Amino acid sequence: MNANTTEDEKRERRPRPEPGLTGAAADGVGEPAAAASRIPSIFPEWQKSIESTRHLYAAALKDGLSLAASSLHEQASFLRNLADSKTPSELLKCHLDFAEKFWSKSFSEGSKILDHLKPSPSSAVRQATH
Numbered sequence: 001m002n003a004n005t006t007e008d009e010k011r012e013r014r015p016r017p018e019p020g021l022t023g024a025a026a027d028g029v030g031e032p033a034a035a036a037s038r039i040p041s042i043f044p045e046w047q048k049s050i051e052s053t054r055h056l057y058a059a060a061l062k063d064g065l066s067l068a069a070s071s072l073h074e075q076a077s078f079l080r081n082l083a084d085s086k087t088p089s090e091l092l093k094c095h096l097d098f099a100e101k102f103w104s105k106s107f108s109e110g111s112k113i114l115d116h117l118k119p120s121p122s123s124a125v126r127q128a129t130h
Contacts, residue, residue, distance in 0.1 A: 056116055056117070059116045060113050060116045060117075063109065063112055063113045063116070064113055066109070067105070067106075067109040067110070067113070070105065070109075071102070071105070071106075074098070074101055074102065074105070075098075078094060078097075078098040081094045081097075081098075082094050082095075
């Protein structure tokens with residue numbers, strides 16, 4: 001090694017430990033889970049907030065996936081009707097029917113998804129009293 005090598009260059013050449021293999025996480029896999037289970041008793045308000053947020057996302061995701069699935073069925077039906085059309089007027093009718101169904105379903109289901117974001121009356125009362 002060159003005598004003029006700086007201390008920084010020596011540090012750069014040293015092997016660095018892997019992030020996943022250092023500390024207590026490598027020793028006991030269950031330790032992070034045990035620490036997470038202690039959090040609710042220490043911070044019950046945080047736990048309630050985390051749980052309500054998780055439920056909000058789960059409900060919105062469920063409704064969103066339901067909307068996507070029903071939209072795919074509507075599109076398949078539209079393509080089937082489009083393929084069966086024999087005249088230009090039937091083609092136009094298929095397009096208009098599909099557009100009407102698509103927009104009405106999107107608005108009704110979309111508003112249902114957004115309803116999950118509205119605060120419940122009990123949480124609004126709690127926030128007003130604090």
